[in-house]
Structure formats: structure tokens, C-alpha cells
Amino acid sequence: MPELLVDARAVSVLRSGRAILQNADLQLKRGEIVTLIGPNGAGKTTLVRLVLGLIRAERGEVWRQAGLRIGYMPQQIHIDPSLPLSVKRFLALARADSKAIDTALQQVGVGHLLDSPMRGLSGGETQRVLLARAILRRPQLLVLDEPVQGVDVSGQAEFYSTLSQLRDQLQCGVLMVSHDLHLVMAATDTVVCLNQHVCCQGHPEAVTSHPAYLELFGRDTRPGIAVYTHHHDHSHDIHGDVVESDGDREHA
Template sequence: MTEALVKLDSVSVEFDGRAVVDRVTLSLQRGDIITVIGPNGAGKTTLIKTVLGIQRPTRGQLAMAADLVIGYVPQRLTLEPTLPLSVQRFMLLSGHNLAECTSALGRTGVSHLLGASVHHLSGGERQRLLLARALVRKPDLLVLDEPAQGVDINGQATLYELIRELRDELHCGVIMISHDLHLVMAATDKVICLNQHVCCSGFPEDISKDPAFIETFGHQVAESLAVYHHNHNHRHNLHGDVVGAGDTGGGCGHDHH
């Protein structure tokens, strides 16, 4: 059995005596894409911070593989608006050389923006820049907090496709938070529904039938996910445009596990 990159065993995080994360157990291996979903205030970001080692558990055990390299994509990039900062300069601040930075930008489709101001990027361009900055580290684990934040619907589908491709190329693990339930069902291997504790978890095609999922998100969402899973079988190009139907039967041209 492959050694887990990250393992949480009955981890709880409390603030002022209140459990924000309650007895969560999960294991993430190389090649896994795990997506954490849940309502606002469910503890998703706190869980991610715990995985990153930023937040210490109040109780339980957190174990990480030796020499684990983590690439982190935050939900948003907050910069001082008066600070002039080009894409090239932003990437070089990672400590990697220009060739490595340019290669990572090329892999996420934004190498043409090398001389552009970070402040003038679109939502999709900014998220691809953040992904490139995480990618340049050649991570064992990618941690993504709402990676499609501020990206239009077609761009979201393409971004999730790219994340799957990077998982395959790097043979890394991926854990991400997302609210884009329909696209998540096409982009992930496993879903964890969090509401302080783990309400339910499993394969995307099964999770929408789980009573705990239905209780959290409602019958309408669960039914629409089931329809989407069977009918969203087209593909998108780099810009998010539909380029043709696939015959995989899965979402967005992906194979399901």
C-alpha cells in the first residue's frame, strides 16, 4: 500500500471551546484528488489550514510524509494596489529561476502574460498564475482553496481539467475546497462532505444519493447532480469553449474511477 502523503486521525480544531472541525479522519495518497464540499461555516478552510500545517489540531493526530513538498493555491490573491508587480517578478519571488517560472506559466497557459501587471489580470488568468506558482515547486501535494474563484463557468471546467492533468504528470495528490458542485463531480475522485464533522464521503457518482448529502444540499441539488453526471459529456479547449462531444459517458470528458 502506498504511504499516505497526509493522514488525519480524529482531528478536531476548536476556537473558544467550539469545534470548527470535529473528529475528521482522512488519508490522501499520491494520485488522489479529494474535494471537500460543505455549507458556509462548515470548517473547510480550517481543515485545509490544518493540512498545510498552519493550524494545529486541538485533538487528534496529523501525520505527513517525510520531505513532503506542498504547492498551495489560496482562494484569492491580496496585493497592495499601488505596488507595481509584474507576473515575472511575482513568479521570481518564489525563489525559482526564470526558465522554471516560464515553464510553469506555460503549463498553466499564461506564459504570454510574463510582462503583464498582476493587478490587471482577469480572474481566470490570476488563478492560473497562482497555480503556476504552486506548480513551480514540483509539489507532492497540491492544496487548492476554491481554485475556480472568480472564473467563469467555461473557464472553471477547463481549470479543473488542467488540475487533473497536473495530477497525472506530477503523480501528486490533490486536496481542494470547492462550491462548484456540478464541476467537482466531473473533476474529482473522492468527495468529502463536511459540516464540522464528515457527513458523508465517497465516489462522486454515489455521493449525491447519500441521505446526509441530500440533507445538507437538498433534493433539487442532488437530482441535478445525477442528471449532470450522465449528460455532461462534452470537452472544453484551453479557453473553456466546447469543442466536441466525448464518448466517455462521464463529466467533461473525464474518466471516472
């Protein structure tokens, strides 16, 4: 059974007396990629903030493994274009040494950008530098908020491939927030469909057939989940739980 990193049970959050998250459960485990999907206002950001410990729930509880190291990648970051900030100096702001910076950039595939100015990076390059920043401390849990926003389809596929490799290298858990219902679905072990509450969750193939998912997103979103594939030495049951097997299995 994979090691449990975070366990949120029956959490609810109120704002001005209105429930923006109701009775939601979320379990994050080492070695697994979990993706939160849902419409705008569904409570995805609120649930992530609970996981990060930035807010507290009015009801329910969030357990985190003691001393849990979390790496966070925001949607985007604004850097004044007049600021002469190189990639190396930007990453050094996270109090990382040169060796850690070099290693992180190599792991995300942009080692050649070490001395490049941040203001000159493309959207895809910027996202990879932000990912490098998130893994500097070798996190046990990696949290990514819309990580491929503004990146083209080819770049998205490459990013998700890199993310899968990082999960294997670092043996970390991954929590992703996404509006994308195509590439990201196939890059995920467990999908949690949220709309103020958890509508459905499990392996992507099970979730995309669930009536709650189809009601929110429609049947025309289902064909795209086979664009990207990844491999594991385990399979999943209909609830998304891991079932160990002897050989690799491909999920598409």
C-alpha cells in the same frame, strides 16, 4: 495502492470551548484529487489548516510523509493596483528561477503572460498565475482553496481540465476546497462532505446519493456532475478506494 501523503485521524478542533471540527478523518494520496465540500462554517478551512500544519488539533493526530512538499493556492491575492509588478516578477518572489517560472506558466496554459502586469490580468488569468506559483516547487501535494472563485463556467471547465493534467504530470495528490457542486464533482476522485464532522465521503456518484449529502444540498444539485469528464486507468469502489483495471475508465 496509491502512496499515502497525509493521514488525519479523528481530529477535533475547539474554539472558545466550541467544537468547529469533530472526530474527522482525511487521507490524501499521490495521484488522487480529493474535494472538500460543505456549507459555510462546516470546518473546511480548519481541516486544510491542519493538513498544512498551520494549526494543531486538540484531539486526534495528523501524519505527513517526511519532507512532504506542498504547493498552496489561495482563494485570491490582493496586489496594490499602483504596484508595477509583472507576472514574472511576482513568481520570482517565490525564489524561483526563470526556467522554473517559464515551465510553470506553460504547464498552466498562460506562458504568454510572462511579462504582463499582474494588475491587468482577468480573474481567470490571475487564478492560473496563482496555480503556476503553487507548482513552482513541483509539489507532492497541491492544496487549492476555492480555485475557480470569480471564474465563469467555461473557464472553470478549462481550469479543472488543466488541474487533472497537472496531477498526471507531477504525479501529485490534490486537495481542493469548493462550494461548487457541479463541475468540481466530476473533476474529483473522492469527495469529502463536511459539516463540523465528515458526513459522508467516497466517489462522487456514491456521495451525491448519500442521505447526508441530500439533506445538506438537496436533490437538485445532482444533475450537474456530468459537465466535465476525466480519464484514469483505474476505477473506484463505493468507498472511493482505487480498483486497478486494464483500460481507461471515464467518470462523469
